[in-house]
Amino acid sequence: MRWAWGAMLLGGCIMSSVPASRPAQADAAPYVWMQYAADGVEARAITTQKACPAAEIDGVDIAMQIRAGAEDKFASTTCALAIPTAVTSVKIGGVALKLPVASPQRIAIVGDTGCRLKGIYIQACNDPQKWPFRQVAASIAAQHPDLIIHVGDYHYRETACPAGDAGCSGSSFGDNWDAWRDDFFDPAAHLLPIAPWVMVRGNHEECARGGRGWSRALEASPYDDFTGCNASSPPFVVKLPLMSLAVIDTAMVPEPTVDERQASVVHAQYAALQTTTTGPVWVLQHRPIWSTGGVVAGLPFGDNKTLALAARDTLPARVDYILSGHHHVFQVLNYADDLPTQIVVGHGGDFLNKGRSADPAGWVINGVTVKAGLHQTGKFGFAMMQHTDAGWTLTNFDQAGTALQRCDLKGRSAVCATE
Ligand SMILES: [Fe+2]
Known part of the structure; x- marks a missing residue:
């Protein structure tokens, strides 16, 4: 275990007393959670021990299967266990996992949670005010959601902390277990077992970045031991009584110009939702479509031209919401055209977008007007x-769990107000 205590006075600044990579639990304890996959829910565990942790379903011992064994850069093993429906208890490594509820009413959304270490972009990973994902995770846990959606971008520690930078000294980096542990699993350790998750892939999880860790640990589809990283994750649908959650991998779909091949792939995935979903649909994809990271010189920037081509006239009319991250803001965009309301929850921990909060009414984004x-x-x-009698309320909370804004959602409509 590495300890890199940051409690020090530097140049008049009191740095955090939180160590760079303090595990939230004992070294031997596995990280355990449950997540939705294409054909039901799976319990998963990551352990640094040789064997998978003990598992118990309804009091009966059962062996977890190795999903991804330890290897060069990953001194950890990912284990998985399919969970049958109608079970009443699941324990992994002695930890009780919260089972799926029949109809989730309270759904937490979080995204873009890791600590930025890339070239000249250096975040103070040791300072919980400057990288607050651990507190964000605790605040979510305190609200006891039925389901948790992570809209992608878990892994941000790509290059070394510069020498002498106390804000990030001791930080791990690279697509390896230490960086994945420090960026996601350890700060989320206490949140992981409290509700089932739906994991969405972000662009930080493409194969050239954190993709190996993604495919080993969080991808819904099987791990490919030969390649070590699936170039794209197949779409899948979680059918729930109140809606279908359609998970789309947009990690490789570029914003500024149309990528015809990617547009064609996503177009087919959107079109398939006509038959693969029932009832209202929430599309879960990391990259938003007609959305902006902010406004420069009066013009919105950051919309996705490739996804716009794929989506226009293709998304089923039953798609009410698109849940995304990618822009490090909280955003709700209800359009003048009959399009799904775009919700962006990208403020979970990484550097926030610059610029001011604004009323987006009247913005024109790639030809689409925000109402x-x-x-x-x-x-x-x-x-x-x-969930409410009238539809859904969407509340934006700060890192301490204080409500900031609320939107009343019904179908594709959204009426928002500051709390
Ligand atoms: Fe992103």
Whole structure:
């Protein structure tokens, strides 16, 4: 275990007393959670021990299967166990996992959670005010959601902390177990078992970046031991009584110009939702479509031209919401055209987008006009969807769990107000 205590006074600044990579649990304890896959839910565990942790379903011992064994850069083993429906208890490594509820009413959304270490972009991973994902995770856990959606970008520690930088000294980096542990699993350790998850792939999880760790640990489809990273994750649908969650991998779909091949792939995936989903649909994809990271010189920037080509006239009319991250803001965009409301929850921990919060009404984004909504920058946090008699309420919380804004959602409509 490495300890890199940051409690020190430097140049008048009191640095955090949190160590760079303090495990939230004992070294031998596995990280355990449950997540939706294409054909049901799986319990998963990551352990640094040789064997998978003990598993128990309804009091009966059962062996977990190795999903990804230890290897060069990953001194850890990912284990998996399919969970049958109608079970009443699941324990992994002695930890009780919260089982799926029949109809989730309270759904947490979080995204873009890791600590940025890339070239000249250096975040103070040791300072919980400057990289607050551990607090964000604790605040989500305190609200006891039925389901947790991570909209992608878990892994941000790509290059070394510069020598002498106390803000990040001791930080791990690279697509390896230490960096994945420090960026996601350890700060989320206490949140992981408290509700089933839906994991969405971000562009930080493409194969050239954190893709190996993604495919080993979090991807819903099977791990390919030969390649070590699936170039794209197949789409899958989680059918729930109130809606279908359609998970789309947009990790490789570029924003500024149309990539015809990627547009064709996603177009087919959107078209397939006509038959693979039932009822209202929430599309879960890391990259938003007609959305912006902010406004420069009066013009919105950052919309996705490739996804716009794939989506226009293709997304089924039953798609009410697109849940994304990627832009490090909290954003709700309700359009003048009959399009799904875009929700962006990208403020979970990484550097926030610059610029001011603004009323997005009247923005024209790649030819699409925003009728109403929210665009908030400058605060870390997460969001919660709560089912009501009238539809859903979407609340934006800061990192401490204080409600900031709320939108009442019904079908594709969204009416938002500051709390
Ligand atoms: Fe992203």
